[in-house]
Amino acid sequence: MESPALGSAAADTAVDVEAAVNAMGDRARAASRVLARANRAWKDRALRAIGAALKANEAQVLAANAKDLEAGRANGTSTALLDRLALTPARIDGLVDALETLAGLPDPVGNVVRGQTLPNGLRVRQVNVPMGVVAAIYEARPNVTVDIAGLALKSGNAVILRGGSAAAHTNAALLDILRDTLDSVGLPADAVQSVDAYGREGANALMKARGRVDVLIPRGGRELIQNVVLNSTVPVIETGEGNxxxxxxxxxxxxxxxxxxxxxxxxxxxxxxxxxxxxxxxxxxxxxxxxxxxxxxxxxxxxxxxxxxxxxxxxxxxxxxxxxxxxxxxxxxxxxxxxxxxxxxxxxxxxxxxxxxxxxxxxxxxxxxxxxxxxxxxxxxxxxxxxxxxxxxLGLGAEVGISTQKLHARGPMGLSELTTTKWIVQGEGQVRG
Amino acid sequence: MESPALGSAAADTAVDVEAAVNAMGDRARAASRVLARANRAWKDRALRAIGAALKANEAQVLAANAKDLEAGRANGTSTALLDRLALTPARIDGLVDALETLAGLPDPVGNVVRGQTLPNGLRVRQVNVPMGVVAAIYEARPNVTVDIAGLALKSGNAVILRGGSAAAHTNAALLDILRDTLDSVGLPADAVQSVDAYGREGANALMKARGRVDVLIPRGGRELIQNVVLNSTVPVIETGEGNxxxxxxxxxxxxxxxxxxxxxxxxxxxxxxxxxxxxxxxxxxxxxxxxxxxxxxxxxxxxxxxxxxxxxxxxxxxxxxxxxxxxxxxxxxxxxxxxxxxxxxxxxxxxxxxxxxxxxxxxxxxxxxxxxxxxxxxxxxxxxxxxxxxxxxLGLGAEVGISTQKLHARGPMGLSELTTTKWIVQGEGQVRG
Missing domain, CATH: 3.40.309.10 (Aldehyde Dehydrogenase; Chain A, domain 2)
Structure with a gap:
């Protein structure tokens, strides 16, 4: 499945963005089923392969990044924002190191939260399982693209990304590398997708995709986060603001x-x-x-x-x-x-x-x-x-973000905060009295 | 603080319902600070006192319930709904028993989720603390009023209730008993409040009280739950639908x-x-x-x-x-x-x-x-x-509801699902290198 073409052409035509994003969600759901059953060794192999592919395709990524930087300078983007947008060989090495660290962390999936044998003989246990489909809406920091994709992969989730339009070329290049690498290790490319080609309408459709997207994580400034919190019907984890x-x-x-x-x-x-x-x-x-x-x-x-x-x-x-x-x-x-x-x-x-x-x-x-x-x-x-x-x-290994809400996760979120739980009940014919 | 008068008079006047509900949220927040520090013995004493007060005021509750039932019959309410609405001495005994069971359960507050001493000597631990202010929107089952108030109290939370208008007289009578009893044991009456006097507008204001209300739990049929899920900016736990x-x-x-x-x-x-x-x-x-x-x-x-x-x-x-x-x-x-x-x-x-x-x-x-x-x-x-x-x-003791979403709680929710966590970090001057 090719990622949609760059630019706002899609939104200009009669394409129904909501339907397209929903279809993307359905493909992500199908991919998430494969990811959920992939064992740690397989997922770690994928993380390391992504790191290797980033280095192998560094020139292509830097060229795409140069286009974004050029456009940013032409638009009068501030030096601070241009610095956040810029990738360098050293920054790409940093992303590769982070993927290696992630590969070295324990798998959060399959951990038994609690369990017991009930008086009637039923064996019950509550285990961590992947959320399924996570989404992230973030600003023009292309490192977040690789970062979130890696965290989602390690925790067995498919992910749908919405990066800032100022990083569109860079993100598109990174997305191609991520998807090709997943495919090369036998995991579904649709485990990482992006709505960037649909612009703001794509972000809006993502916020309304309740049932298709299990959790939405905004990363960025106050305005971005408040916009997501107030407009999303998908459950949101609010991150970041620290007075x-x-x-x-x-x-x-x-x-x-x-x-x-x-x-x-x-x-x-x-x-x-x-x-x-x-x-x-x-x-x-x-x-x-x-x-x-x-x-x-x-x-x-x-x-x-x-x-x-x-x-x-x-x-x-x-x-x-x-x-x-x-x-x-x-x-x-x-x-x-x-x-x-x-x-x-x-x-x-x-x-x-x-x-x-x-x-x-x-x-x-x-x-x-x-x-x-x-x-x-x-x-x-x-x-x-x-x-x-x-x-x-605090010893959580990787960090997904810092939650300032009370539901699901509070404070620094690690890999296990990208999982949910499932009750497994095993018996031999028990019925309720 | 008196609970607002019954009926829609408030909404008919120039009273700003949103401001009134927000003020109620602020009072709930203040009450929640007292609740959060109340030890288990104090909370259990309150639960048992509520049970005793329900029995002592049974005639008053049944008289209020008779008014609701009469109005329901006059409106052609179905027998099934009237049955849900009806309280009897036996059903009140059931509520009292449930409060006694709740008093017998361990306190979810203060439980240490995880903790360690870091290499730099910092002692860190993550402990369960109350959410703060929880809200519930539910249909005409007055037993839920007592049930949710008890669960909130045991878990150290203040609660704001929105019951069905068909149970308005019964809920008002129950609310008076709950608030008077809290006051009698030295806990703030504002730990239990209701927006029922503000009708639908009150429910809407409650759904928009993000920051004042930490979590909103809808309990009822599909239509009620979907309405809350789609319109609330407060984090919601979706419960109940089971195909x-x-x-x-x-x-x-x-x-x-x-x-x-x-x-x-x-x-x-x-x-x-x-x-x-x-x-x-x-x-x-x-x-x-x-x-x-x-x-x-x-x-x-x-x-x-x-x-x-x-x-x-x-x-x-x-x-x-x-x-x-x-x-x-x-x-x-x-x-x-x-x-x-x-x-x-x-x-x-x-x-x-x-x-x-x-x-x-x-x-x-x-x-x-x-x-x-x-x-x-x-x-x-x-x-x-x-x-x-x-x-x-499944051994959780009390049940708040059964979550069908993946964030925060999935499946049967016990008392600990009404808590969040807090990281506590103790040192002797450590700084980050």
Missing amino acids: VHIFIDASADEDMAVEILVNAKTQRPSVCNTVETVLMHRDSTVLPAVARALAARGVRLHVDGRTMAALPDGVSAEPATEYDWATEYMDLEIAVATVDSLDDALAHIRRWTTGHTEAIITNDLANAERFIAEIDSAAVMVNASTRFTDGGE | VHIFIDASADEDMAVEILVNAKTQRPSVCNTVETVLMHRDSTVLPAVARALAARGVRLHVDGRTMAALPDGVSAEPATEYDWATEYMDLEIAVATVDSLDDALAHIRRWTTGHTEAIITNDLANAERFIAEIDSAAVMVNASTRFTDGGE
Whole structure:
């Protein structure tokens, strides 16, 4: 099955996009049945073959990427976005390494979640099985195409992709390699498909394909994710937004506070687990050291009145507004508020959190326990950098994304979050009394 | 906080229903924080107090129920629906017993899902915590009001209810008892609220309260569930529809086939785990015995041509159409098709299943294994009645419903399916390298 031609020709003609996407879903379902029964060795062989094919076809991928980059520059795309869009031999090596890592992970399929023999002799067990058909809608980062396809394959799922149109040539080249390689190892090419040729209408049809698509994962900025969440009838896993807080309690150690804050803000400011707001207990004395350390690393401070008054000489800051409490800067900026108590810190966090990660720096056991119990976020930390909210760091192996919703998966999602379960009941004629 | 007055007066006035429901969600969120930290003993005390209050106020509940029944009879409501709507002292005793059972179950909150000490010394664990605010939209079965409120309470969640308008007086009486009792044991009354006073608009606002409501569970017929699934932006768990199949393989034992079929069809025909279609292998010889046994119990048969030709004397049947393959009769009716092979049985099931439960009756190991592997349903059974797809039967204790979707919960849902998880990370200053 050829992937549809590039461009919006399909949408311009009388082709019914919804019917085409539904047919794609049906082919994905058929492919998923083969994938679901493929054993780990087979799937790992496919992952390694995809890695080898990416290297073998590197020139072709880079040529396609050059077209996207050229079009992007002609459209005035920002340097930051062009950087996300760009592939290089080193970045392709990174994708190949990630596929190799994935091949080395245990198979999430077939794991027995629980089981027992019932009093009537029935043997029951609940086992992990693939979801079936997963879909991803994401922005112009072509690495996501390979990343999601690999995760879906390892977890025994077929996948339907919708990448950003700015990466259309690159994604089409990658899709060809993925499909050809699956075919070459005896797995169905339709395990990886794309609706990119149908443009926005394709994305809309994908969001409405309930029953054909089992779960939809949006990856990208707030606008993309909210659009998917509000318009999809397919179950969605909301990922990513992190308005992350660190509360520095009265008993916080100064060196620890400085080290954690610098790490949580500056180690990689553009990701979702970076800290965005610091809440400083009024009795803490660490503000001058923390403020100096952040300023020395180029972090712009947005602070409330009490914090402003307590800043050390030589550190400047802007007055914070509600905008700052609400904002996920994802940059070298941070908001700082002084609070009177743990209760006030909890209230601030409850008002502004996105439920991703919050941390307390303290030496007070009761306060640590209250923080753990009362913060309702995917990850709660005591005396550690918020940057640890990450599938790799927490020992999940690969990471599908970081869920900020409560249904199905919360926090870093690993391969097992791409599976569901099946009850298997075996007897010898048992009936219900 | 008083529950809103009955009737549609609110919707007739300038009251902004959406704002009112959102405010209700905010009160539920505040109440959920108290519930989340209530220990098991406290919650169990509340459950038992609710049971005692139901008995103490039985006359008041039955009087309210009599009003609903009278209105139902005046509206020409069917006897079956009136029966679902009716409460009796015996049914109230049943609710009290269920609350007592619930109090006897382990607390799902605080269970450690997994945990380890990382190489850098961080102690990480993932624990079950309450969802927060759950909502339920259901039809005119007032027992669901108490049932869902009890399950939510035990799992540490606040709940917002939307019952059928036909049960409005009964539900209002039950709500008063629930709220007063929570208050009497020191738990927030706002842990149980209802949007019933806002009619359909209230239900619509509830479906759009994403962020305020963490999960929405519809309970009722197909139309209600599809309406919720298609219109809700709150994550939904789809429950209940069961077009259940049993495949009788060539090697099936006759006595076992008869016993399982009679149990799966007639023990309680109106529920979702009852069998609706039998697929008979053409080489099986059990059809006459199965058909006679079902007919003797008043089951109407809808059969394909080959089955019709093979029916024994004295057993009549109607010709089956696609309607019969698609239908969840929930009554003493069954569809029967003769198939040439396991493959044909799998194909039929794939086309018509709702993904609830399917069973094979066989003595062929390879066929049993293929059936288990290739059927993509919440429960797959070998030589057992499909009636076992039930939270109580499978050892889950209480049952919230039976999920037919793949996200979060699949098959019978117990108390732990009303929880989510939280990652807790504890260190002594660790930062990411």
